[in-house]
Amino acid sequence: MPWMLLSIAAGAVAGALLRWGITLYFAPKWQLLPAGTLICNLTGAFIIGLSAAFFSLHVSSPLLKLFLVTGFLGSLTTFSTFSLESANMITQGEYFKAVFHTVMHLTGSVTLALVGMCLGHKIFS
Numbered sequence: 001m002p003w004m005l006l007s008i009a010a011g012a013v014a015g016a017l018l019r020w021g022i023t024l025y026f027a028p029k030w031q032l033l034p035a036g037t038l039i040c041n042l043t044g045a046f047i048i049g050l051s052a053a054f055f056s057l058h059v060s061s062p063l064l065k066l067f068l069v070t071g072f073l074g075s076l077t078t079f080s081t082f083s084l085e086s087a088n089m090i091t092q093g094e095y096f097k098a099v100f101h102t103v104m105h106l107t108g109s110v111t112l113a114l115v116g117m118c119l120g121h122k123i124f125s
Contacts, residue, residue: 007063011071019076033101034085037078038108044077045109049116054124077109 023036051069054060082105089098 003063004066007067008071011067011073012075013071015072015075015077019078033097033104034081037081037085038101038104041077041079041082041105042108042112044073046112046116048073048077049113049118050120050123051116052113053117053120057121057124 019036019040022039023034026035026039029035048069051065051073055065055069082101086098086102086105089095089101
């Protein structure tokens with residue numbers, strides 16, 4: 001049990017630091033939408049698709065899955081921040097921007113998870 005907790009915690013720290021770095025880097029570069037959150041969510045969706053394919057085809061350490069999926073990707077991706085960003089756009093009367101932002105996150109994430117799964121099955125089998 002302690003190794004499981006340590007795996008999750010280590011992954012969570014790495015994912016949170018990466019998300020923070022991506023957000024800081026992209027915030028001044030693209031002010032139309034919060035690009036950092038979008039990049040983290042889309043990247044995480046793709047990686048979780050690859051991971052799902054890998055873990056379905058190969059026996060691996062449960063600690064690796066806890067580190068990568070639960071810790072790292074759980075911390076890198078963020079539904080709550082995306083939701084708050086969209087809600088803030090709505091309260092500021094930026095309805096089109098809020099809809100665009102929401103559609104980009106939801107359709108982009110599902111699409112990239114599927115692409116990751118399909119690509120992962122080709123790569124890992």
